[in-house]
Amino acid sequence: MAKRILLIITGGIAAYKGLALIRLLKKEGHNVNVVLTEGALKFVTPLSVQALAGTEPHTALFSPTEESRIGHIALSRDADMIVVYPATANILAKMHHGFADDLASTILLATDKPILVAPAMNHRMWNHPATQQNVDALTARGVRFVGPEEGDMACGEYGPGRAVEPEELVQTIRETRADKISDIASGLRVLVTAGPTHEAIDPVRYIANRSSGKQGYAIAAAFAQCGAHVTLVSGPTSLPAPEDVARIHVTTAEEMFYACQHVGPVEIAVCVAAVADWRLETPSAHKLKKGEEERLQLALVRNPDILASISQPGPTRPPLVIGFAAETDDVQENAAQKRTRKNCDWIVANGVDAQNAPFGQDDNTVMIIDETSTETWPHLPKEEVAARLVQRAVQAVRARTSHSV
Ligand code: CTP
Numbered sequence: 001m002a003k004r005i006l007l008i009i010t011g012g013i014a015a016y017k018g019l020a021l022i023r024l025l026k027k028e029g030h031n032v033n034v035v036l037t038e039g040a041l042k043f044v045t046p047l048s049v050q051a052l053a054g055t056e057p058h059t060a061l062f063s064p065t066e067e068s069r070i071g072h073i074a075l076s077r078d079a080d081m082i083v084v085y086p087a088t089a090n091i092l093a094k095m096h097h098g099f100a101d102d103l104a105s106t107i108l109l110a111t112d113k114p115i116l117v118a119p120a121m122n123h124r125m126w127n128h129p130a131t132q133q134n135v136d137a138l139t140a141r142g143v144r145f146v147g148p149e150e151g152d153m154a155c156g157e158y159g160p161g162r163a164v165e166p167e168e169l170v171q172t173i174r175e176t177r178a179d180k181i182s183d184i185a186s187g188l189r190v191l192v193t194a195g196p197t198h199e200a201i202d203p204v205r206y207i208a209n210r211s212s213g214k215q216g217y218a219i220a221a222a223f224a225q226c227g228a229h230v231t232l233v234s235g236p237t238s239l240p241a242p243e244d245v246a247r248i249h250v251t252t253a254e255e256m257f258y259a260c261q262h263v264g265p266v267e268i269a270v271c272v273a274a275v276a277d278w279r280l281e282t283p284s285a286h287k288l289k290k291g292e293e294e295r296l297q298l299a300l301v302r303n304p305d306i307l308a309s310i311s312q313p314g315p316t317r318p319p320l321v322i323g324f325a326a327e328t329d330d331v332q333e334n335a336a337q338k339r340t341r342k343n344c345d346w347i348v349a350n351g352v353d354a355q356n357a358p359f360g361q362d363d364n365t366v367m368i369i370d371e372t373s374t375e376t377w378p379h380l381p382k383e384e385v386a387a388r389l390v391q392r393a394v395q396a397v398r399a400r401t402s403h404s405v
Helices: 015-027 046-053 064-069 072-077 089-097 103-110 123-127 129-140 166-175 214-225 253-261 306-311 331-342 382-401
Strands: 004-009 031-036 081-087 115-119 149-152 158-162 189-194 199-202 205-207 229-234 245-249 268-271 278-280 300-302 320-327 346-351 367-369 374-376
Touching: 004 015, 004 103, 015 031, 015 046, 015 081, 015 166, 031 046, 031 103, 072 103, 081 089, 081 103, 081 166, 089 103, 089 115, 089 129, 115 166, 123 129, 123 158, 189 214, 189 253, 199 278, 205 278, 214 229, 214 245, 214 268, 214 382, 229 253, 253 306, 268 306, 268 382, 306 320, 306 331, 320 331, 320 382, 331 346, 331 367
Parallel strands: 004 031, 004 081, 081 115, 189 229, 189 268, 229 245, 268 320, 320 346
Antiparallel strands: 149 158, 199 205, 278 300, 346 367, 367 374
16 A cells, blocks of 8 residues: 655765665655755765655755745645654664754654654764664654664674665665554553443343443554553443454453453453343343233342453453443542452543533543643544544553563
């Protein structure tokens, strides 16, 4: 699938490989926009870039003509991904520390798009603790590295530091999803429960609720689009499985409970499902027939609480557990109590009333309640609620665990 790629070429002898990459990407039908750093201009000319890419490269941060034509924010916004090839030790240091003193570093600081970096430098520079710390920190933030390779270097030495060949980078770009929002959640494992549960009364009837599963599915999709490994345990819904999400179908609360227990360790669990609190003690094996009676009593027993069980303290407890609460009265107070009672870290609360009846709808008004604060978000599409929640959750879990996969 054709992608819009913003290629940043930085200054090094391997900059010529950037030109070869442009040619290969264009051959595959991608749209390539190029930024040259001051260093890169010493190795490749804007004219050769223009001839290959079909558009003029961008070079200056404070250029009145360029900023009015296309600003640094727009350059990132209009791209599906950013590729830095070759990447010098200098640009890695700038990226790690958030420098924004030229067009390339400013774009890299301002972007929320996936970033692919292919470093090229002398092996001593690559192995230096400063560079290695930069690489570790950037990897933890979701920046993806390709290479460097080991081999003969332009300086006559041998070791790791050679930029990968452009063909290898093209392959990686091909494998990166075009709708991928970022890599911020890469390396994180996430469990999401969604949808209603159905508790059988007899072979044709069941107890259910109004949950459509839309919010849970949007959250699972948003985590996957940010690079997480997502398992979605879903009650009955008609929604298609989001791309790159492992979906496990269940019907009852008990099935959902056991499915969640078997998912294995995760860093984040988000229980969005509207789980039936009760099930029939003994569902009838045959369809219940009406007699003369005016009243029918069904004996119900409690279902296991999935959220409370995931939140139990212990070595397998995920570092971040998020529950949901749909309340009709005293939303904030009831939801806050639910958070404490179920021992989860955050509760996403929504009021169910005439103004906000989220069931089956495409948007939602929610409050995020954690140990110390309550945040009220505006009325938003469920996808936007999901995207914001993912950002907040990933930040929190990385801070809690210094997780750097
Ligand atoms: N939940 C769960 N397992 C259950 C019941 C609820 O995992 N058996 C989770 C839901 O997925 C949600 C949170 O608990 O994240 C709150 O669900 P809710 O139905 O509002 O909570 P209840 O405990 O059922 O409280 P209430 O008394 O309001 O029904």
